[in-house]
Amino acid sequence: xxxxxxxxxxxxxxxxxxxxxxxxxxxxxxxxxxxxxxxxxxxxxxxxxxxxxxxxxxxxxxxxxxxxxxxxxxxxxxxxxxxxxxxxxxxxxxxxxxxxxxxxxxxxxxxxxxxxxxxxxxxxxxxxxxxxxxxxxxxxxxxxxxxxxxxxxxxxxxxxxxxxxxxxxxxxxxxxxxxxxxxxxxxxxxxxxxxxxxxxxxxxxxxxxxxxxxxxxxxxxxxxxxxxxxxxxxxxxxxxxxxxxxxxxxxxxxxxxxxxx
Amino acid sequence: xxxxxxxxxxxxxxxxxxxxxxxxxxxxxxxxxxxxxxxxxxxxxxxxxxxxxxxxxxxxxxxxxxxxxxxxxxxxxxxxxxxxxxxxxxxxxxxxxxxxxxxxxxxxxxxxxxxxxxxxxxxxxxxxxxxxxxxxxxxxxxxxxxxxxxxxxxxxxxxxxxxxxxxxxxxxxxxxxxxxxxxxxxxxxxxxxxxxxxxxxxxxxxxxxxxxxxxxxxxxxxxxxxxxxxxxxxxxxxxxxxxxxxxxxxxxxxxxxxxxxxxxxxxxxxxxxxxxxxxxxxxxxxxxxxxxxxxxxxxxxxxxxxxxxxxxxxxxxxxxxxxxxxxxxxxxxxxxxxxxxxxxxxxxxxxxxxxxxxxxxxxxxxxxxxxxxxxxxxxxxxxxxxxxxxxxxxxxxxxxxxxxxxxxxxxxxxxxxxxxxxxxxxxxxxxxxxxxx
Numbered sequence: 001x002x003x004x005x006x007x008x009x010x011x012x013x014x015x016x017x018x019x020x021x022x023x024x025x026x027x028x029x030x031x032x033x034x035x036x037x038x039x040x041x042x043x044x045x046x047x048x049x050x051x052x053x054x055x056x057x058x059x060x061x062x063x064x065x066x067x068x069x070x071x072x073x074x075x076x077x078x079x080x081x082x083x084x085x086x087x088x089x090x091x092x093x094x095x096x097x098x099x100x101x102x103x104x105x106x107x108x109x110x111x112x113x114x115x116x117x118x119x120x121x122x123x124x125x126x127x128x129x130x131x132x133x134x135x136x137x138x139x140x141x142x143x144x145x146x147x148x149x150x151x152x153x154x155x156x157x158x159x160x161x162x163x164x165x166x167x168x169x170x171x172x173x174x175x176x177x178x179x180x181x182x183x184x185x186x187x188x189x190x191x192x193x194x195x196x197x198x199x200x201x202x203x204x205x206x207x208x209x210x211x212x213x214x215x216x217x218x219x220x221x222x223x224x225x226x227x228x229x230x231x232x233x234x235x236x237x238x239x240x241x242x243x244x245x246x247x248x249x250x251x252x253x254x255x256x257x258x259x260x261x
Numbered sequence: 262x263x264x265x266x267x268x269x270x271x272x273x274x275x276x277x278x279x280x281x282x283x284x285x286x287x288x289x290x291x292x293x294x295x296x297x298x299x300x301x302x303x304x305x306x307x308x309x310x311x312x313x314x315x316x317x318x319x320x321x322x323x324x325x326x327x328x329x330x331x332x333x334x335x336x337x338x339x340x341x342x343x344x345x346x347x348x349x350x351x352x353x354x355x356x357x358x359x360x361x362x363x364x365x366x367x368x369x370x371x372x373x374x375x376x377x378x379x380x381x382x383x384x385x386x387x388x389x390x391x392x393x394x395x396x397x398x399x400x401x402x403x404x405x406x407x408x409x410x411x412x413x414x415x416x417x418x419x420x421x422x423x424x425x426x427x428x429x430x431x432x433x434x435x436x437x438x439x440x441x442x443x444x445x446x447x448x449x450x451x452x453x454x455x456x457x458x459x460x461x462x463x464x465x466x467x468x469x470x471x472x473x474x475x476x477x478x479x480x481x482x483x484x485x486x487x488x489x490x491x492x493x494x495x496x497x498x499x500x501x502x503x504x505x506x507x508x509x510x511x512x513x514x515x516x517x518x519x520x521x522x523x524x525x526x527x528x529x530x531x532x533x534x535x536x537x538x539x540x541x542x543x544x545x546x547x548x549x550x551x552x553x554x555x556x557x558x559x560x561x562x563x564x565x566x567x568x569x570x571x572x573x574x575x576x577x578x579x580x581x582x583x584x585x586x587x588x589x590x591x592x593x594x595x596x597x598x599x600x601x602x603x604x605x606x607x608x609x610x611x612x613x614x615x616x617x618x619x620x621x622x623x624x625x626x627x628x629x630x631x632x633x634x635x636x637x638x639x640x641x642x643x644x645x646x647x648x649x650x651x652x653x654x655x656x657x658x659x660x661x662x663x664x665x666x667x668x669x670x671x672x673x674x675x676x677x678x679x680x681x682x683x684x685x686x687x688x689x690x691x692x693x694x695x696x697x698x
Contacts, residue, residue, distance in 0.1 A: 049312050109353060116359035195344075199352045202302065202341045214344055215307050215314055224531070225552065 005116050011041055018249070027230035042231035049228075050212035051204050052235055059208040062197075063190045069132045070177065073167075078134070078141035079167050083153070099135035108199060126200045131190065137182045144178040145171055177257035184251055191240055209236045226232060272313050296488070299331060299594045301338045303494075305358075305367035306349040306579065308420075309548055309615050316614050320602060329597050336594040346579065347660075353693045362584040365595040367419050370407035371581040371655035374494045382413040386596050393596065396603055399621045403576050403650030410493065416580035420611070420618040421648055422547040423574045424479045426567065426636050430580055431562035432541040433458060443564030447483075447510060450542075450567050454520030457541040464520030465542040466535070467511060469674055470527035474667045475577055475653065476544050479566055480507035482573035482651050489666075494656040498686040499666060500680075503570075507671065508679045510569075515674075525671050536562075547643040548576060550617035554637065563568045564638045565646050574646055576655040578617060618643050624633075662690045 011087050030039040041103075046052075080086075081093050104111075107130070115126045148171060156166045194210040213236050216229045246253065303321075307313050316597060317340045325337040353366050357379045368376070387393045397405075397414070404418040430440035430528040436456045444450045454464025467476050477491055485503030498504060515521040521540075525621050535543045536556045544566065553561060554644045566574050583595045601607070605623040609630035612619035624630055625644060656662050669686035673679045 045312065048315060073654075109350070109358065112355045113359050116361060121359070121361055195348065195351070198344050199347060199355050201337075211342065211344075215342060225556075 019244065023230045023233055025232050026226050029227060042227040043234075046216065046228050046232040046235065052212055054204055054253055055207060055209045055212045056239075058206060059191065063187050064123055064210055066125070066128045066131045066190050067183055069128070070134050070137055073133045073190070074137035074141050074182070075167060075172065078096060078145050079163075081138065081142045082145035083150075096135045100139065105195060107215055108196065111196075112200060121200065122202045122206060124201075124206050125207070127193075127197045130196070131186075134182075134186065140182055141178055144175045148174050149184065167170045169248060170181065170235075178253035180250060180254035181257075184254075188240060191236075193250050201256075212236075271361060272403065297333070298335045298337055299591055300366065301336065301595055301598060302363040303338050303340045303355060303598070304343040304349055304363045305340055306343055306346050307343060307609050308365060308579075309551070310500075311581055313615060316611070320607070324598060324601055327601065329601065330596045330683065331597060334590070334604055335596075338598050346372075346553070349671070350660075353379075357584065357586065360586065361588045363444065364587055364591050365581055365583050365599070367579040367581055370404075370416060370418070370578060370657055371653050372574070373407065373410060373655055375659050377410075377415065379481045380415060381585050382415055383417070383583065383596070384413050386593065387414065387553045390596070392405065392600055396600055396621070399605070399623050399624055401618075401620065401644075401647050401650075403647040404618075404620055406650070406652040406654055407576065408640070416544045416582050419579055419581050419603070420615065420617045421578035421580075421620055422617055423564055423576055423643060423650055424476060424544055425547050425550075425574075425643055426542060426544060426564045427535055427549070427553060427648070428542045428562050428564065428640075429540075429557075430562050431540065432462070432538065432559075438542070440560070440562065442496050445560060446567050446569045446591050447563070447569050447681065451514070451518050451520065454514070456459075456520060463522055463534075463540040464538040465544075466521055466531045467514070467533040469525045469667075469671055472577070473528060473670060474663055475575060477507065477511065477666075477670050478575045478654055479544070479573065480510060482569060482571075483507070483566065483569040484573060485570055488651055489654045490656050493621060494651070496565075496655060497654075497662065497666075497687065497690045497695055499669070499690060499692065505683055508673055508683060512668075512673060512679065525674050532599050538574055544639060547618055548578075548616050550639060550643070551614075554616075554639070561639075563642045563648065565642070570650060572634045572646075572649040573651055574649060576647075577653050578652045595618055612640070616640075618647070654697040656690075658693045665693075672673065 004193055027042055028038050028040070030037040030041065077096075081089070081096075111130050114130070118126075118129075120126045120129075142219070152170050153166055156170050161169060181259075192210060193208070194214060197206075198209050198214070199213055212230050216232045297347055305317055312485075321338050321340045329336050341363070343352045343366070349366065349368055350372055353368065353376065355365065357364055357376075364377065367540070379439060387397055397417075400418050404421050405414075407412055408416045408418065426442050426443055427597065433440040433453075436453075436459075438453060438456060442551040444453045457464040469475075469476075482506045484507045486499070487498060487501065487503060489498055489504065491498075513525050519665055531540070531543050532549050532552060534540045535545075536553060538559065550563070565572055581599050583592050583599075602611075603620065603622045605619075606627050606629065608619040609624040609627045610623045611617065612624065613633050619630060621626065625634070625641075654666075665686050673682045
């Protein structure tokens with residue numbers, strides 16, 4: 001029985017990885033040659049078509065900036081919802097939950113007009129601001145915080161900790177797996193965000209990688225040039241892929257702990 | 262008692278982000294037009310692959326060196342990539358709504374009715390400018406069809422295309438057909454297709470996603486003497502006998518004659534199938550010429566679309582629009598740039614680089630394009646077909662109505678009754694158009 005499970009996991013893993021192998025194969029294949037061939041021409045062509053170095057830097061700044069702010073906001077909000085009592089708590093929390101279900105694309109018009117009023121059109125900050133608070137993150141962390149024994153907080157209070165210190169010394173360390181899981185979701189989500197950055201920014205100095213990729217992937221007038229598209233796709237996913245391989249163990253164990261699949 | 266340095270550090274980072282990002286990049290429209298230069302913002306979509314951005318940047322650089330002046334101020338242009346056509350439209354509409362309208366944008370020529378309130382009619386500007394008049398007279402008349410409405414001119418042709426028939430000459434020869442003779446009417450398509458379909462290879466492929474409605478419009482135009490919509494964009498005619506016959510023909514190609522694969526064929530994979538020799542013929546845009554030329558390792562030909570009652574193709578592609586909410590001086594500057602980029606030599610160059618049809622008749626007199634079409638006569642066919650060009654479908658509520666039509670086409674391909682599908686599409690479209698009548 002174990003053997004069957006083992007075998008089927010391997011089969012599933014291979015199936016899952018097939019598109020990735022396909023992309024790698026196409027990126028290195030010379031389209032003009034029949035049969036097997038290897039070329040780096042596609043990569044050179046893709047790299048030269050857009051300022052990818054700048055886009056990399058921007059993507060890093062945007063993704064890390066959003067995550068840094070999110071970690072602060074979700075920690076504080078999750079603590080409030082988990083441990084403090086106030087009038088209308090249930091309703092406010094419900095409103096937060098409803099946000100999870102609204103696709104951000106629907107909010108492009110209202111968000112962009114806020115950005116225009118703030119006078120920060122075409123900045124990296126404009127890309128980041130709508131994501132500074134994550135309803136999903138708050139929900140996730142609140143559940144984790146609720147599972148932490150209240151006695152620990154009382155003990156911290158006895159020791160003279162104020163609220164911030166209690167959160168920092170008691171709650172944050174115990175919720176580490178949840179933070180890692182949320183961080184992964186946030187980073188991969190922001191990494192692939194496309195439409196909002198495209199609409200809210202004009203200059204290359206503020207635009208992320210996905211905008212560079214779109215130049216290739218959306219060539220509906222000319223038919224897709226799969227080799228170059230695949231090469232550009234590899235540029236975009238490579239850092240995430242590397243990070244995942246390096247931290248695989250931590251990621252998987254934190255997902256087990258936090259109970260997200 | 263320990264401090265909480267990391268929380269403080271994060272808060273510090275947060276405030277730094279706010280101040281740093283907000284402050285530095287603040288280059289609004291106000292600073293663009295101040296001083297003695299006018300820096301135009303130009304939103305452009307890319308629909309033929311990433312290398313085109315380099316060509317566009319090259320144009321901008323060349324133009325900025327040119328030193329063209331309006332009101333004594335030097336005009337420069339800054340191209341901004343804005344996604345595909347749909348995303349460009351969303352970006353433009355968002356920007357206009359927030360008072361951040363670009364100076365000009367390339368959008369689908371058929372999107373006119375959707376943005377008419379945000380753009381200016383160009384007639385006054387053209388009438389006061391002999392160069393502009395000359396330019397307008399030189400554009401292929403077929404490309405101007407979608408620029409005009411209510412007796413005014415709203416946009417200027419830039420990257421334009423038509424539908425073309427591509428065929429694999431090697432496969433024609435193998436099947437015992439004359440490789441210099443493409444099918445000229447629907448019956449011949451079926452006859453040729455039957456000879457070409459064998460060993461898992463297909464006679465013809467018609468794509469039904471993305472711009473599939475456009476391919477369908479070509480068939481509907483061929484099948485009678487009408488079009489799918491009225492000129493004022495307020496009526497559609499999806500359920501006429503011609504329109505139904507065209508869709509029935511499409512479906513018969515696979516269901517009855519078995520010369521086309523079953524099911525909805527994807528816009529982007531049809532050219533790939535053609536290049537890989539999986540289909541002997543395809544209908545696709547002229548924009549594919551360069552792609553097929555670069556990647557096919559067999560002899561291929563292009564030809565006018567096979568006709569029925571008449572030869573016909575809709576035009577397609579993107580035009581320049583100039584926006585309303587900007588100072589007149591900037592509008593004039595935008596026109597200067599459009600005139601510059603639409604010069605016959607540049608239109609010829611753009612055609613060679615992208616595969617779009619050069620928009621100006623005199624482009625085909627330039628040495629560059631003459632030389633190019635001599636070595637690659639396929640590029641001429643697209644231009645010659647323009648005399649059979651008709652207006653591409655362009656109506657109010659464009660996006661929704663195109664979706665209705667496309668859904669009906671795909672439903673019929675997947676087995677729904679042709680007549681019912683188009684009747685339903687007509688009904689839904691009429692409902693949407695009611696407020697405009």
